[in-house]
Amino acid sequence: MEFTNTNPAPQRHLGNVALVVLLHAALVYGLVHGLHSGQLQLADPPPLTVTTVKEPPRPEPPVTKLEPKQTKSPAMPAVDLPTPTSRDTPIDRPSLDPATPHLTEAAGEPAGLGNTAVPLAQTTPLTASAACSNYLEIRDLLADKLPLIAMRADFDTRGIQRFDMVAELTVGAAGEISSPHIIQSSNAYASRAMESSVLSSLRKLKCAGQGSTRSVQVPLTFSLLD
Incomplete structure (x- = not known):
């Protein structure tokens, strides 16, 4: 067991x-x-030593001096200058006699005509109301043409209800009419619209001759308010 x-x-x-x-x-x-x-105990780390290393100086690149090129300027040709005149040299001046008139008489003209006063023609323009007998008739004729011209030129849209014009024409010595033209207007657009009718009507003026050619001014006033 x-x-x-x-x-x-x-x-x-x-x-x-x-x-x-x-x-x-x-x-x-x-x-x-x-x-x-x-x-x-823990071991201390060894101390660090810092060493500064100086970089050696770099060599400077050589400097090349550039000398300016001397270019010879072309010789200028000699120019003979005129000798200046001395200030003491007398200058020939025409002698002026105070008693002698300065106007030269035309050849063949009789002596004494130069001192004769010649009357000048009057240049002040006349007015049509004084020089032309049918001025009022021509003015009324233009007033009758105004409504139709105003409707065609659309004066109402442009707000034109009243404007003034001054025309000028030339009346010959015998009363003949020539060169009618517009010299002044208060509305350029209305003046262009009425110009053709005004100039054609002014040729129908009957002006009396003044013995010479004269300018006649025709003042006109147009109004759609009447």
Whole structure:
């Protein structure tokens, strides 16, 4: 009969565990105690040494001096200048006699005509009311033409209700009429619209001859308010 015991004793197992726990406790105690007492010291890093290295000077590039090119200017041709006259040289001036008139008489003209006063022709223009007998008739004729011309030229849209014109014509020595034209107007648009009728009507004026050619002015006033 075999009496071999296969199960270990529990006291022996507990002893091994206790031994392991004691070893760990001793190790932890030694570490803590050594750090606390300063036995575990860290090595200081070696000091750093800074060395300044000077860069060698760079060689300066050679400087090339540029010399200006000397250009020869072309020789100027010699010019002979006239010799200036001296201020002491007398200048020939025509002698003027205060008693002698400065006007030269025309060849063949009798002496004494130059001092004769010649009457000038009157250039002040006449008025049609004084020089032309049918001035009022021509004025009324143009007034009758105004409404039709104003309607064609659309005076109402442009706000044209009244404007003035001054015409001028030439009356010959015998009373003939020529060159009628407009010299003044208060409204350029209305003047262009009435110009043809005004000039054709002025040629019908009957003006008395003044013995010479005279200018006659014809003042006209047009109104659509009447």
